[in-house]
Amino acid sequence: MSTxxxxxxxxxxxGRATCLQLARRGVQQIHVGYSRSAAxxxxxxxxxxxxxxxxxxxxxxxxxxxxxxxAAAQVVEASGGVDVLVNSAGTTQKIDFTDLDxxxxxxxxxxxxxxxxxxxxVCQAFAASLKERGGAIVNVTSISGTRVVGSSIPYTVSKAGxxxxxxxxxxxLAPEVRVNAVAPGTVISGWHERLIGAEAARxxxxxxxxxxxxxxxxxxxxxxxxxxxxxxxxxxVTGQEVIVDGGKSLRY
Numbered sequence: 235m236s237t238x239x240x241x242x243x244x245x246x247x248x249g250r251a252t253c254l255q256l257a258r259r260g261v262q263q264i265h266v267g268y269s270r271s272a273a274x275x276x277x278x279x280x281x282x283x284x285x286x287x288x289x290x291x292x293x294x295x296x297x298x299x300x301x302x303x304x305a306a307a308q309v310v311e312a313s314g315g316v317d318v319l320v321n322s323a324g325t326t327q328k329i330d331f332t333d334l335d336x337x338x339x340x341x342x343x344x345x346x347x348x349x350x351x352x353x354x355x356v357c358q359a360f361a362a363s364l365k366e367r368g369g370a371i372v373n374v375t376s377i378s379g380t381r382v383v384g385s386s387i388p389y390t391v392s393k394a395g396x397x398x399x400x401x402x403x404x405x406x407l408a409p410e411v412r413v414n415a416v417a418p419g420t421v422i423s424g425w426h427e428r429l430i431g432a433e434a435a436r437x438x439x440x441x442x443x444x445x446x447x448x449x450x451x452x453x454x455x456x457x458x459x460x461x462x463x464x465x466x467x468x469x470x471v472t473g474q475e476v477i478v479d480g481g482k483s484l485r486y
Contacts, residue, residue, distance in 0.1 A: 236288075239465075242267035242296055242356055245275035247423045248374060251383045251458030252320050253278060259462055263313050267305075267323065290332035294389025296323045296393045297344075301337030306359035315363045318465045321353040321396075328385040329481040334484030342388050349392035350399065352429040357403055357413075365410040370465045373400050373415040374457075375475055377483045380417070393417075402471030414464045418457045419446070423461045447481035 237405060239256050242438030244266040255335050265285050268275040273293065279289025290312065291345040309316060325348045325473040329336045353373055364371065378384030397415055399486050404413040443450050460478045464471065 235435050236261045236262040236313065237317050238265070238309075239318035239320065240265045240267060240309055240316055240356075240360065241320040241376075242294060242320055242352075244268065244292075244320075245278055247322075247462075248258070248454050249320070250278055251454035252406050252461045253282060253289070253302065253457040253458075254285070255455070255462035256318065256465070257282045257285040257289075259466055261287060261318065261466075263288045263290065264486060265290045265309050265313070267292045267294045267296075269293070269295050269323070269377040285377060288442050292391040294323075294355055294356075298322075299355045299358075300465065301378065302355040302359045303350075304395075305432065306356075306363075308461070309360075310389045315367045317364070319356065319360050319369065320461055321356055321370045323352060323356075323372070323444060324349050324374065324428035326385040326389040327475040329388075331382070331387055334387075337387060339388075345386070345460065346392050346395075348420060349389070349394045354399060357399075361407060361411070365407060368410050369412075371400075371403065371407075371411060371413040372461045372464050373397075373413070374461070375400070375415045375417040377417050377419050377477060377479050380477075381483060383486065386469045398420035400475060401473045403451055408472065414468075414471060414473065416460045416464060417475050417477045417479070418452060419482040421452050421454055421457055421476075423454045425471045442482070445482055445485055446479070447484065452478060452480060 245268040262312040275291040282289035327366040345356045
């Protein structure tokens with residue numbers, strides 16, 4: 235029986251790096267979830283095939299419960315079930331913490347809808363298959379969920395909520411399914427460039443590296459490695475949030 239993974243937000247950034255790590259560790263089928271990055275998902279699937287895995291682009295809007303249910307049914311029908319689920323899809327907006335008036339219902343609904351509720355809809359949709367196959371879930375949280383830092387208040391709240399959801403699902407889906415989370419610090423990727431611009435992102439990267447005890451920021455591949463390790467290699471670990479930030483959060 236093939237090992238099957240689903241990675242939401244899988245076409246870019248941390249999700250992309252996770253798909254590559256899973257392929258290198260022998261996962262045979264990887265469904266690359268995306269909402270808008272179709273070309274990137276298809277390109278990644280070709281890379282996965284070069285590593286010996288079957289890559290399947292999977293359009294999935296995680297904030298839409300009905301769409302998630304349809305996508306899950308499609309995956310289970312095509313691959314027979316799911317062994318690994320990674321919730322890497324995420325969104326945010328850059329809003330100063332003092333600007334409470336900017337936090338409209340639409341902002342809250344968008345960020346919570348993807349980062350928190352979306353992750354739950356995906357877990358809910360794949361729960362039966364994961365339980366049947368003794369699978370694992372890894373959610374991508376953030377150190378901003380443990381400190382008052384990050385791009386906006388709704389983002390930090392969404393990641394704190396996702397950490398608690400991880401713990402709750404670890405109990406709800408036990409003993410068949412392990413549920414853990416990886417909390418990155420700042421990661422060198424296109425996420426920050428899209429959020430604040432390339433020049434500002436590079437300046438922030440240089441400044442933040444000085445705050446990290448290990449002397450640098452992580453690349454997406456290092457976060458993907460941690461996710462793959464939790465998903466595949468630690469069979470007696472569940473309900474944990476592993477911080478992967480080079481020690482940066484120790485100095486907040």
